Amino acid sequence: MTKEVFEKYIATRIWAKNYDEGVPPEVQIKPEPLFSYLDRQAAERGSATAYVYFGNKISFKTVGDHSDRVAAALKEWGLGKGDVVALYLPNTPAFPIIYYGALKIGAVVSPMNPMYTPREVAYQAKDAGARVIFVADVLYKNVEEADKMHKFDRVVVVEVAEYMPAFIKPLAKRRLKPPKIPYGGRIVSYKSLLSHKATSYRAAVDPREDLAALMYTGGTTGVPKGAEITHGNISSNLQQLKPLYEVVKRRRGEQQLVMMGVLPWYHIYGQVTVMHYGIFDGATVVVVPRPDIEQIMKLIQKYKAHVLHGVPTLYNMIINHPKARQYKLSSLAFCISGAAPLPVEVAKKFEQLTGAVLREGYGLTETAVVTHVNPLYGKAKAGSIGLPIPSTYAAVADPDKPILLPPGQVGEIVISGPQVFKGYHNRPEENAQAFFECCGLRWFRTGDMGYMDEEGYFYIVDRKKDMIKYKGYSVFSREIEEVLYQHPCVKEAAVIGVPHPEAGEIPKAFIVLREECKGKVTPEDIIKWTEDKLAHYKRPRAVEFRDELPKSAVGKILKRELRAEELRKLQESAAKA
Structure with missing residues (x-):
């Protein structure tokens, strides 16, 4: 140009x-520190409703006060500027309260998909250097397993029913059936943090340089990595x-x-x-x-x-x-x-x-x-x-x-x-x-x-990057392939996105089996094997066994040829219909 x-x-x-x-x-x-926006709303419009959760209305004043209490607890534990706090939660009012509480002491928040398996939780926590994780009570068992791979300083358990109206809480607990939590030592409840005296401390933050979040994405390649968001x-x-x-x-x-x-x-x-x-x-x-x-x-x-x-x-x-x-x-x-x-x-x-x-x-x-x-x-x-x-x-x-x-x-x-x-x-x-x-x-x-x-x-x-869009989720083939290669029967694997009328695309794996496994392993076996290693939206929806995969002169698997084959099949199927 x-x-x-x-x-x-x-x-x-x-x-x-x-x-x-x-x-x-x-x-x-x-550019301003993000917590300044919450401070402003809590001071100027404190009685206004920030969140409605199962009919319960939570004011900006409450959000500000509770995040001050979370900040006080984190600071008491020795966390400060640049330390990473992981959030492993669905949408609840506790999510922004914890998020802003961490920001107030200068910490960096690294949210995790609630559908992550223990392996995925541990990977992100280790890569980010997360010291504390806030986890929904219904997901606690995953963190218990992840903690064996990446030891957290503290595990804070948040009841999903927290902030629900009092009459709904017992019903929600019966329906959700959270596991029994072994509170004590490093395992603490979110509710206990709210008993801390609210702090007015605010870290000195340079908005242009200091991180607010480490958001994990595949970026320009397929391995999840932290995007540093200021x-x-x-x-x-x-x-x-x-x-x-x-x-x-x-x-x-x-x-x-x-x-x-x-x-x-x-x-x-x-x-x-x-x-x-x-x-x-x-x-x-x-x-x-x-x-x-x-x-x-x-x-x-x-x-x-x-x-x-x-x-x-x-x-x-x-x-x-x-x-x-x-x-x-x-x-x-x-x-x-x-x-x-x-x-x-x-x-x-x-x-x-x-x-x-x-x-x-x-x-x-x-x-x-x-x-x-x-x-x-x-x-x-x-x-x-x-x-x-x-x-x-x-x-x-x-x-x-x-x-x-x-x-x-x-x-x-x-x-x-x-x-x-x-x-x-x-x-x-x-x-x-x-x-x-x-x-x-x-x-x-x-x-x-x-x-x-x-x-x-x-x-x-x-798309230049090797990414699959499954129901709006970004799925990176390389991550699936790395899991597939851990299977003792997989010799080679390539994953592509195949057009699908409802999901947009589905991950399909093309696999070359080891000789000793041929005839003994089914595509369904492979898919089932990935269930505890990948979030459900990342798992291959289809598996096809091949004797060999198309390769370039230097031995690189040619996914474009696999995509072209699948498109031809779809076109032929549509023509017959």
Whole structure:
């Protein structure tokens, strides 16, 4: 790309002319420590409802006070700036309370997927250097096993029923059946932390440099690694998103928003757009610990929710639910879909059902989180991930060279902006591959191949990184392959994503068995063997045995040939149908 073309399409933000009215191309960003937002809400709007959990309303004052007590306990245990605290919890009010309590003493939070196995918990904890883990009571046994592989200083057990109304707690415990917890020594209850005297201590935090979170992702390759997210990264993204929310408020005449907390908070998408944004903007969040479509619709109707963030699967399940038209969902003002391509028909039917706008957006863990979104009320283009948000530069680059490409040309989507993460934790070689300098800016390579049209709308056409999108989850084939190679009968293994009408893609493993195992092991045996080693969404959904796998001249397994074979099968099947 020539300097002239860059200046026309990038430096002048050609996309800004298509923004909704009132959305500026540049936001005057003031990065702040994240805990300052909670302190502000607790002081200025303390009695306002921060969270609704099974009907129980928790105020900002309570959230602030309880996080101060958690901070006091962590500080008493000797934790401080830079120490890592792991969260292994579903969505509950305790999640943000603990998160912000850790931030107040300068600690770094590393959330974990509640579906992780003990092996996965131990891997992340060890790589992150987590000293303390907060775990839901129903998941305690997994941490008990993980603790044998990575010894924690403290294990804090959080009852999922905590913060539920008193009359629901006994029912919840009977239904969830948490194991008996051996409290004592290193094993303590979350409830006991709340008896600590609240501290007013706040660590001295440089938002641009100091980490708020270590978010684990596959990055540009397949092995999970920690993305170093600063306070400033998240703070900036919240301020970049605010003009979009303000458009909705003005259009609906709302002072404060009610948001649905459906997306999991261990994931950067739900964490930033809902959990952090709710505290930043003083919104009420209806907490949903486990997605249940009818329950979600009931809660939208009951609390007159304005905002719903989700993945395409969620919206598809709502429009296809037999009781969808029995609920009043007209309070919804806007909904955003991310993590996977949004089918045009799904968006159309959802908008017809609810009257809300449903727009596709885009972001990554490494960009904490949003970089693109389609205009809410302006020109939205089907199939596009939308326009770069305010104060964000986006471009398309040569996948192998530090060169930006002109509009219409396919390359790797790259991002530059204050929300772009610091780098991968202890991965200097991958950081060198992930970033490059061009035209006076530092660009992050997303790993997604796409193009920008003449109006500044971006489109994704393929993925550079070897990643599978299963029901909105990011599944990395290399991690599955490493587990498969541990099986005594597996000689070679390759995993690819195969298109699936409901899941988006499913992980399929192609395996060459050792000679002594042929005829003695079935595909079902392999799948079952992975059950205690991989979270359920990572497990291969199909296994095919081969005598050999396609390879290049240097012996590299050619996954593109396997993908081509599967696509041909699907096309032939469709033609016969």
